[in-house]
Amino acid sequence: MPTLTFRFYRELNDFLAPPLRQRNFSFDFAALGSIKNAIESLGVPHTEVDLVLVNGQSVNFEYRPQDGDRVSVYPLFESLDISSITRLRPYPLRESRFILDCHLGRLARYLRMLGFDCIFYGHCTDEQLVKISVDQQRILLTRDIELLKRRALTHAYYVRATKPLNQIEEIITRLQLQNSFAPFSRCTFCNAPLVKVSKQAVWSKVPEQSRRRFNDFACCKNCGRVYWKGSHYERMQRLIEKLRKK
Incomplete structure (x- = not known):
């Protein structure tokens, strides 16, 4: 043999x-x-x-x-262009955009919080995931090894960690995304960009206590969710600083 x-x-x-x-x-x-x-x-x-x-x-x-x-x-050298020597892919994805399988919802929200364009569906077939990854040039993140063996896939990554906080640390470190953050620029629920709005524009959507305490607000262009720097903001800031140092 x-x-x-x-x-x-x-x-x-x-x-x-x-x-x-x-x-x-x-x-x-x-x-x-x-x-x-x-x-x-x-x-x-x-x-x-x-x-x-x-x-x-x-x-x-x-x-x-x-x-x-x-x-x-x-x-994988996702953040390093080795196109002059490799014969496997014509180019790396210089803009890191993602699609995640149905088991990585919390990871998707962390990535969106950091500003990454990140598609996540609660229910999506393997064929649909592969098609979106290829057609839109998105990195597929999954914990399904067999899915990664689909011939059409070119940019994908197997997530080793099982806990969401460990997963986001792994992705940031492995793909070297520390300098690509745009925190709080996307809706963590639907992925659409956020736009700054006046307090008056979202008055009816914000609790009275928050209207008194805060003046800066942002709104999702797609689903209309309103964001402000509430009690979670400092926790998220600490996480972002930790991830930048990875």
Whole structure:
């Protein structure tokens, strides 16, 4: 049987069986198809991969490996343009926009709070998620490994953490988004931009105590929700500063 020698780098090891992590290993195949199929047969979704070197040369996912090839596989470089050497994607997404699967609602709200254009539907099929990601050039965030193996996907990320606060820290750190924040510029419920409005314009929508205490208000252009710097604002500011330092 043909044999390939692999080395997976950094967080790609999360998808491998423990004995295969952080080292070179050889794997026998009954038959060799594309390098994409070989990588995914070991458990690593192609959307997590940004560079594949075979015997030191960059190849695309359609490359058909040969017996004895040495394969180095590197993780996503979403914030770094490596288009001059990689053969997998023509470009990185310079503007980070997202679509999230139905299990990541709290993460979606955190991303919107930071100002990121972030689509989230409570119910959406895998086919719809993939189509939106591709058509609108959005990074798909999910905890479904099998979804990440869809051939059409080019920009996606497997969220390792299970708690929302840990998830937002992971996304900001992994995709290096610290300098891309635009806090409190989007509606956390529907994702539409916020616009500044006068107190008089939203008088009937704001509790009396808040009308007395605050003068600065913003309103969602889509759903009409009103925002002001209430008791949650300082907590969110502390979180934002923490994330900037990640």
